[in-house]
Amino acid sequence: MIRKPLRSALVAATILTSAIVGVTTITAPPAQAFPFGGFGGIVYDPTNHAENLLTAARTLEQINNQIAQLQNEAQMLLNQARNLASLPHSSLAQLQASVQRTQQLLAEAQRIAHAVADIEQAFAQDYGAPAGTGDFAARVTGARERWRNSVAGFEDALRVQAGVVGNIESARSEMQTLVAQSQGATGALQAAQAGNQLLALQSTQMADLTAAIAAQNRAQALEAARRASAEAQARENLNQFLDYGTGYAPTTVRMFQD
Missing domain, CATH: 1.20.58 (Methane Monooxygenase Hydroxylase; Chain G, domain 1)
Known part of the structure; x- marks a missing residue:
């Protein structure tokens, strides 16, 4: 057109x-008007x-x-x-640092760690049926150790919760930055990368929540195990208290010598 x-x-x-x-x-004029060329020849x-x-x-x-x-x-x-074009902002380092702080708090669990082998060893030695074995002094020592484990478990839970609360402010700041980056994205790749980083931030918050729940459940489990062991030890103490032995057996007594 x-x-x-x-x-x-x-x-x-x-x-x-x-x-x-x-x-x-x-x-x-006709062409013949200019027979000798010149202007008339054009x-x-x-x-x-x-x-x-x-x-x-x-x-x-x-x-x-x-x-x-x-x-x-x-x-x-x-x-x-x-x-x-790639997104100019990356929150990977900060998210990894947040996860590492939470992992460090879990790794610093006192007395009984978050490990299957340590838990099995502790319960085999101090909880359940072993709580009612040994002499009186050994049972008292075992009860004191179980009480200390429960107190340490609650302290660890509080420390993990404090760490998770401390991560909230950094997560809020990072979320604000990522949302701004997503809204100002100039292309599909930048928008996708901003969305992926927002999902990573959400995963970090879920990891913190999981750690807090795990630490709280650990403390409650230790306390419940201590109470169950205390009941087992109380029954053993009662049984020993009520054990009168063989009782009185009559014997022949000689008061006078022949």
């Missing part, structure tokens, strides 16, 4: 050509002139179309570059 300005130019060129043809027809062909104008117009239209195509391709490349 020929653009409006170009179409107007063609119409004007056609009118001008028609006028030139009319003038030439009226005023131009023959003007209006049809050829009009065809040349149309050819130039078509060529200009093709050039304009090529320029528009190149502009579209350049814009497409710019859009692709924006879509492939």
Whole structure:
């Protein structure tokens, strides 16, 4: 399709050509009027002139179309570059530091660690049936150790909860930054990366929540085990207290010698 300005130019060129043809027809003398060359030797062909104008117009239209195509391709490349641009902000280091702080608090569990082997060893030695074995001094020592384990478990739970609460402010700040980065993303890749980092932040908060619940449940489990062991030890103490032995057995007594 020929653009409006170009179409107007063609119409004007056609009118001008028609006028030139009319003038030439009226005023131009025949070619024989100039037999000896000179100015009269130039023959003007209006049809050829009009065809040349149309050819130039078509060529200009093709050039304009090529320029528009190149502009579209350049814009497409710019859009692709924006879509492939990486997000300038990364919260990975801060999220990893938050997780490491929580892991460190869990690793600092006192007396009985968060390990299957340590738990099995402690229960095999101090809890359950072993709580009622040994002499009185050994049972008292075992009861004191179990009480200390319970107190340490509650202290560890409080420390983990304090660490999780401390991570809330850093998580809030990081969330605000990531949301701003997501809203200001210039391409699909930046938006996707911002979304992935928001999911990572949510996973970190879930890990903190899991750690707090695990520490709290550990303290409650230790306290419940201490109470069960205390009941077992109390029964053993009662049994020993009520054990009167073999009782009185009569024997022969000689008061006087023969």
